[in-house]
Amino acid sequence: MRTSSEIETISKRASRAAGFTWGISEEIGKCVRLLELYKISGLENLNDYLKKIKNKDPKGLQKVEKENRLEEGNFCPIFTGVALLDASHKVMELKKLSITSLDFPILLIPFLNRVSYKIGKMIEIKFDDIEILLNLNNYISSNTDLRKKILKSTKQLTINVIENQDTFDSKVWDSLYKLSTETFVDESESYHHY
């Protein structure tokens, strides 16, 4: 079994060799490592993607907008991921974004997971029939088994910032609060107050 450290190093070096700058390659190393830790095929998606862009000029977002599309061709998941990461505040502000035509969407997941951590909100992403929930870089949950998934591209990917909301209503809270007060002790008048 390859270690996380080996996965990060090889992803970083291979990305550099494929033409990404050192700074971006460092991001790729971290992100592929994250995917592999979640048992998602980061390394294989990266390998296929780097082959695909050999001698090509991949494009990312030049500005983060509500709707993002290129006149021609597909977005690069790496440049797109880095742009979203660097504009996390804008992602939070826009709340809902769409990206039309994106290569290897699985490679975008760890970048958005880091965005989720930076803005302190869960993010839901949808592409094809896949729905993924990212929770502050702590866990990834999905309606689809992503373990062996290699997706070459998607026509449309949507990003939805989920407002922090309780999963319960106030009745449930009140009931539990009432029970918790049974650990309290009545304070008598003789206690000093500080």
Place this chain on the structure above:
Amino acid sequence: MIKVDYRDPKKIMTLSRLGSFHQSKLSFLRSFIREFKNWKFDRNSFELNNEGYGSAVYSVNNGERTYSLVCFANELNADERSDRVIATKWDAAFVLHDGIPTQSDLNRLKENVPKQEVGRVSYKELTLSRANKSVRIFDHVIEKLSQGLQPDHRLVIDVGYLYRTTAVYGSGKFGLADRYRIKDRPEICGPFRLEMMLVYLVRQFTFDQVNHIAKCKNPQKAVELSHDIARNLGIGNSTGLGMAPFIVNHPTLLHNWIFSREEALKQIREIKKVNVDDFEYFKSCLERSEKNINSWKTNSEYQNEKIEKLKSDLNNLKKNFFSELDTKQDYLWNVIYSWIEENLSDEGVEYIVSMMMEPYDSIIEPLVANMSSDEDQYFDIPAEKTVSDLLSIIESHYSKFLDINFDDKESVANFWFISKNKEEPRVANRYEEGGSHLEQPLAIARDIAELYKRLKKSPQSNTVGEFLLLNQEVRHVVRRCFIVENFPYSEIQDNTIDKNLIPIDMLRLKLSFFGAQKFDPRSDKWLRINMYQGAPLIHELKSSDDTWMYNLA
């Protein structure tokens, strides 16, 4: 009460100063021995043939967890023995296993550990190493012991070790456990603690091996190596450039090491009334340590000059300043520090700084726990900050780099690369060797200067994220700027590709934190050191004190 400032990183983080650092109470060998003192030690198996080839297993246990050193000693022809990284065979190979290895683990390790980089270990293994015998003394020691005699004391101590390691690997390399799997174990919270454990146990194996071979050679007459001689033997280590980029690639870790030293010095300088016993203890450590300086032998002109400076610094201190000192004087350490900074060379200043820590367990011990770093925490770039914020950081932390003329060929003469043969970092002259287009991102000074130039041309109110959209070539140094803002000792304040770069200064910095002594540069790119020379033997650990490195015979 006086308030002492931390020393200026721009002064302390220069390579000439970092290359003058010495071991101290903060060093990892010493903190490891302090941690290890009360552990239980066992030799679980020792299956060597009459010539000393075979395998052995040693285990150590702190009451909660067991770690085992698995050793493989191999037959090697003299012409196969090499310290160079291109070597594929060694006299012995070692691995530190998490727990006690099963027979199936041992079978697996036997197949893989002797192959080192081309073998494969598992997450159950923590560190991996190999070593070669000292040609100068190994056979001599066995010959003498088998005759019932002790080896030539002077010769043995001058060489200083029976085996010399040529690499010690950890943290996820070749299948070893990733750091995150074990980082929360309190007994290994100090950096490189598992590497230190491996080397200490290897030292014991080297003693057991020579005793065993001598006994097999002459069962009637052979004697065991005397404890006095054994104690004065450590483990040698040949270290090349692989270690140098480490300190550039781990900025927050570097900061934590240096900051611990700076914090210790600050607290010591702020002591108003210096206890007489503490001052006497400092003086006695200083006096005992001079034996190490006087027996420090090297053929390196560069190092010999530094040793001479150190000797002359210590003479100067004793002759011209010691007599003036009195513990009745307030802030005595601060007085001493001000004087040495004014009157001694970098070697002398840093030597005395290390010595000043000796009396202060209560200051040092809490700092040892802060010498690791969870580096992933500091990886993300706060891209919402502005170009103007970034410019201020550069002007305040990297001003020195902005004065370097990078159009001058000499300022960019070198480049760092990864060798295809061994996948290890190397440095070469850009104008004499090919491959500079594959340069590693270690030219921090040049790249910061480039970043500064680009930032100056950008709208100051733009966010860093907006700036990066068009400037991803400098992303790696943007990240560093935000690290240095919070970790001021994280960056070497010198140009690491300058024509006059002395890479061994980078090695020496790291090795001084390991606790190595007697740096012996064999060129400007690699050096030999000794680890654990003078350290207590395993049966002496419980009663040992923390100044064992000054006990050399």
